[in-house]
Every structure is written in structure tokens, then in C-alpha cells.
Amino acid sequence: xxxxxxxxxxxxxxxxxxxxxxxxxxxxxxxxxxxxxxxxxxxxxxxxxxxxxxxxxxxxxxxxxxxxxxxxxxxxxxxxxxxxxxxxxxxxxxxxxxxxxxxxxxxxxxxxxxxxxxxxxxxxxxxxxxxxxxxxxxx
Numbered sequence: 001x002x003x004x005x006x007x008x009x010x011x012x013x014x015x016x017x018x019x020x021x022x023x024x025x026x027x028x029x030x031x032x033x034x035x036x037x038x039x040x041x042x043x044x045x046x047x048x049x050x051x052x053x054x055x056x057x058x059x060x061x062x063x064x065x066x067x068x069x070x071x072x073x074x075x076x077x078x079x080x081x082x083x084x085x086x087x088x089x090x091x092x093x094x095x096x097x098x099x100x101x102x103x104x105x106x107x108x109x110x111x112x113x114x115x116x117x118x119x120x121x122x123x124x125x126x127x128x129x130x131x132x133x134x135x136x137x138x139x
Contacts, residue, residue, distance in 0.1 A: 007125055014121055016051070029053035070134055079130040083137055 003009075033050030037043070055061075073081065077089055119136075126132050
């Protein structure tokens with residue numbers, strides 16, 4: 001993939017492991033990986049197919065949408081937003097009837113499953129990142 005750092009390898013191992021544990025037997029990555037492997041193809045092609053399955057709307061898209069929303073919050077409110085300012089901003093969004101609840105609910109379900117593992121990794125490697133601090137505040 002072009003990333004040779006030990007942290008990237010650790011992150012990818014963590015990401016694949018979390019998705020393997022959370023969706024045993026019923027996920028796109030597992031089904032696609034098994035399908036490609038059943039054709040006796042190159043094992044790396046099977047792994048690549050499974051990994052690409054993580055990018056779809058059931059896995060990667062909710063994370064992507066939440067990241068875009070968090071970046072929008074930073075653009076609108078600044079990086080050093082307080083808990084009270086964040087609360088006011090979320091209420092402003094809810095009162096304006098912008099699509100928010102579905103996004104947050106989907107993210108929260110995902111968050112509950114793997115926040116501790118991803119959070120530990122992020123806090124270890126990016127403790128001063130403003131977006132991470134905003135996510136910690138949201139959580």
C-alpha cells in the first residue's frame with residue numbers, strides 16, 4: 001500500500017482485526033474474501049478484495065461521514081471548541097432539522113463496538129491532534 005511505517009502496519013492490523021471480530025460471518029469483507037479465495041486465487045487478491053469491502057457504505061462510509069462532519073464542526077467553531085460550545089452547535093444542527101440523528105446513531109453503534117481499541121491507538125500515536133480531542137469531547 002506504500003506505507004512502510006510500523007505504526008501504519010499496526011493500524012491496518014488493528015482495523016482488519018476489529019472488523020473481523022465485529023462481523024463474524026455476515027460481512028462484505030468476509031464473504032468477498034472467501035469468494036475470491038474459493039477460486040484458488042492468489043491469497044493477496046483475496047485479502048485485497050476483503051479489504052476493499054471495508055470501504056463500502058456498511059463499514060467505511062459511516063466513519064468517513066462522521067470525519068467530514070467533525071471537520072465541518074472545526075471549520076464552523078474552531079479547533080479549541082469547548083464542551084458547552086459543542087453542545088450548543090449540536091443543538092443548532094438538531095433544531096435546523098439537518099440530517100444528523102441517523103448519522104450519529106450509526107456512528108455510535110460502531111463507536112461502542114470498537115472505540116476503546118481505536119481510541120487507545122489514536123491516543124497513543126496522536127495525543128495532541130485537535131480532531132481527536134474533539135472526538136474525545138463528543139464521546
